[in-house]
Amino acid sequence: MKICCFTGHRVIPGDIAVSLTRSLDQKLEAMAQDGYTEFRTGGARGFDTLAALRVLALKERRPDCQLHLILPCRDQNKLWKDGERELFEYILSKADQVDYVSLAYTPTCMHTRNRALVDGSDCCIAFLQRNGGGTLYTCSYALKQKVELINLADEFN
Numbered sequence: 001m002k003i004c005c006f007t008g009h010r011v012i013p014g015d016i017a018v019s020l021t022r023s024l025d026q027k028l029e030a031m032a033q034d035g036y037t038e039f040r041t042g043g044a045r046g047f048d049t050l051a052a053l054r055v056l057a058l059k060e061r062r063p064d065c066q067l068h069l070i071l072p073c074r075d076q077n078k079l080w081k082d083g084e085r086e087l088f089e090y091i092l093s094k095a096d097q098v099d100y101v102s103l104a105y106t107p108t109c110m111h112t113r114n115r116a117l118v119d120g121s122d123c124c125i126a127f128l129q130r131n132g133g134g135t136l137y138t139c140s141y142a143l144k145q146k147v148e149l150i151n152l153a154d155e156f157n
Contacts (some may be wrong), residue, residue, distance in 0.1 A: 004031055005040040005117040005147075007138040008047020008127030016156050020127065021050065023152055027125060028058045037064050040117050043071040043091070045084055047127040047135075052091045066096035070116045072109040073102045114138040123148040129156075 012020060028039070039055040041048045055067045069092065077088045092098060101116055102109040114134055118124060124142040128135050128151050142149050 001038060002031075002034070002036040002123070003038040003040065003121045004036050004123045004125060005121040005142075006048060006051035006125050007042070007114065007117065007135050007142075008051070008152075009129060009133070009135055010044055010046035012046055012050065012127065017050075019156070020152060021054065023155055024051065024054050024125070025057070027150065027152070028054055031123070032058060032062045032065055036123070038066050038068055040068045040070055040121065042113050042117055043069050043076060043088065045080065049087060049091065051125070052095075056091070056094050067091075067094065068097040069095045069099070070113055071098065071100050072113040073105045074100055075105065110134055111137065115141055118142045118145055118147055121147050123150065126151045127153050129153045 039051070041052045041055070052067060052069070055065065059065050059067065077085050080088065099116070101112045111134070114137060118138060118141050121142070124139065124147050126135060126139050126149060128139050139149055139151070
């Protein structure tokens, strides 16, 4: 079983959203053909949400593929807007596996979640456009762990 995780920014520029979705779909199909069956997301807004939705679409064609959510805490979405919370709850209801690194928010739960996404993964698909934040941290951690890193943002630079 091969495992792929995702990391990316919480905001996806509107002018590339459709192209990014298409690129992600193509990459997921190729990975499924290459034996990847577990796909991990961290449940954040933006790229994590897009990745989770695209994995759910992949599952319709390839039922052997699974969506595994690794979440920082049980109440991560308490400050989100209603539509964002509803989409998160939908993804949560469709996931094959859900794990929480902490029951409640802590100052370290996001970094712990990011490391848990990478640990045991064979590949990390990222959407990294700027040098900072949790996405950069996760990409750097993946490289240190010798996990293959594919940055879809490179297609749009």
